[in-house]
Amino acid sequence: MERIIPFNRPYLTGKEAHYVYDAVYTGKLSGNGKYTHLCQDFFKEKYGFGKCLLTTSCTDALEMAALLLNIKSGDEVILPSYTFVSTANAFVLRGAKLVFVDSREDHPGMDENKIEELITEKTRAIVPVHYAGVACDMDKIMALAEKYGLYVVEDAAQAIDSYYTGKDGVKKALGSIGHLAAFSFHETKNIISGEGGMLAINDPDFMDRAEILWEKGTNRSAFFRGEVDKYGWVDVGSSFLPSEIIAAFLWAQLENLEEIQKKRIEHWNQYFEGLNDWIREQGMNLPYIPSYATNNAHMFYIVCESGAQRDFIIKKLKKRKIHSVFHYLSLHKSPFYKGIHGSRELIHSDTYSDHLIRLPLFFQLTKDDIEYILKVLKSK
Numbered sequence: 001m002e003r004i005i006p007f008n009r010p011y012l013t014g015k016e017a018h019y020v021y022d023a024v025y026t027g028k029l030s031g032n033g034k035y036t037h038l039c040q041d042f043f044k045e046k047y048g049f050g051k052c053l054l055t056t057s058c059t060d061a062l063e064m065a066a067l068l069l070n071i072k073s074g075d076e077v078i079l080p081s082y083t084f085v086s087t088a089n090a091f092v093l094r095g096a097k098l099v100f101v102d103s104r105e106d107h108p109g110m111d112e113n114k115i116e117e118l119i120t121e122k123t124r125a126i127v128p129v130h131y132a133g134v135a136c137d138m139d140k141i142m143a144l145a146e147k148y149g150l151y152v153v154e155d156a157a158q159a160i161d162s163y164y165t166g167k168d169g170v171k172k173a174l175g176s177i178g179h180l181a182a183f184s185f186h187e188t189k190n191i192i193s194g195e196g197g198m199l200a201i202n203d204p205d206f207m208d209r210a211e212i213l214w215e216k217g218t219n220r221s222a223f224f225r226g227e228v229d230k231y232g233w234v235d236v237g238s239s240f241l242p243s244e245i246i247a248a249f250l251w252a253q254l255e256n257l258e259e260i261q262k263k264r265i266e267h268w269n270q271y272f273e274g275l276n277d278w279i280r281e282q283g284m285n286l287p288y289i290p291s292y293a294t295n296n297a298h299m300f301y302i303v304c305e306s307g308a309q310r311d312f313i314i315k316k317l318k319k320r321k322i323h324s325v326f327h328y329l330s331l332h333k334s335p336f337y338k339g340i341h342g343s344r345e346l347i348h349s350d351t352y353s354d355h356l357i358r359l360p361l362f363f364q365l366t367k368d369d370i371e372y373i374l375k376v377l378k379s380k
């Protein structure tokens with residue numbers, strides 16, 4: 001029987017329904033309860049984030065970040081063009097002008113050496129995206145932020161359990177370095193809750209206000225801790241917090257984080273080793289992991305020599321029921337933003353738009369499945 005290999009399949013650890021049942025039948029359904037605190041404390045302790053607030057998505061966490069920074073009309077925000085729309089939308093919603101940076105030649109992440117030339121009087125923030133969970137060179141980015149008085153919001157949607165080691169030799173979790181950082185637990189990520197996300201707040205100046213924006217602009221969280229005797233409307237805000245049902249699901253995933261990561265990294269290494277020689281013969285490239293970065297095996301991608309070669313491979317795999325996919329289309333060329341961006345070229349971003357292909361990578365794959373994918377991939 002021919003096997004069918006999807007691009008992604010959400011992995012359940014087995015405890016999700018149990019914790020969801022517990023959340024439902026203890027009668028605490030709305031947010032900021034037991035499971036929310038378990039998850040937030042876990043992240044804070046394991047990765048050294050300043051303060052953690054679960055959100056209903058990474059998109060929401062990015063929107064919270066833009067609100068916290070008081071981004072307003074006329075402000076400029078520097079971000080890669082090769083990213084998901086949410087990185088951009090969060091700031092456009094506040095009226096910011098997006099200033100796109102090209103990708104690196106050796107990696108789809110933003111080229112840290114091309115940021116400084118884009119900084120103006122109006123620049124407020126830099127938003128590095130840790131593509132495939134591989135760190136941007138955060139020393140360079142934080143140094144620019146310091147020099148020009150800018151904020152750094154890490155889009156760490158794909159970067160759970162990944163690290164950066166800078167010049168000081170200290171290994172720091174991605175999401176713990178910028179002033180703020182956003183994570184995703186969408187079902188396509190390593191750790192999932194269907195939809196879900198988190199804002200990590202590392203700059204103490206933002207901690208109190210983050211909690212208020214999170215709770216519809218009220219000081220309700222402080223009220224529940226007994227810090228104030230009544231709660232009211234004190235700022236702008238929205239409903240960014242997820243229900244306990246989502247947090248309960250996420251908790252089951254977090255209890256198995258090490259096992260999930262170990263398995264994904266095994267799969268990733270099997271792809272990498274299995275493709276090394278063949279890729280070179282084909283003129284393609286494998287993922288590059290700089291020495292300062294770790295690999296959290298969020299994604300396995302290859303960079304083809306041409307768009308035609310990529311389309312050929314996607315078709316070849318599809319014929320054998322293996323589902324592979326391309327990724328972002330440069331935002332500076334999107335129908336929505338090309339008129340505002342103008343004609344400044346971002347050639348590496350366009351190359352990744354046209355040449356990059358992602359292979360199936362999820363927990364339940366077997367060694368045998370990956371052998372099979374490699375065989376089909378290398379077939380004529």
Ligand SMILES: *Cc1c(COP(=O)(O)O)cnc(C)c1O
Binds near residue numbers: 056058083155196
């Ligand atoms: C997945 C992703 C997002 C959005 O995450 P949601 O939780 O679906 O809102 C944002 N940025 C990047 C880089 C992503 O990969």
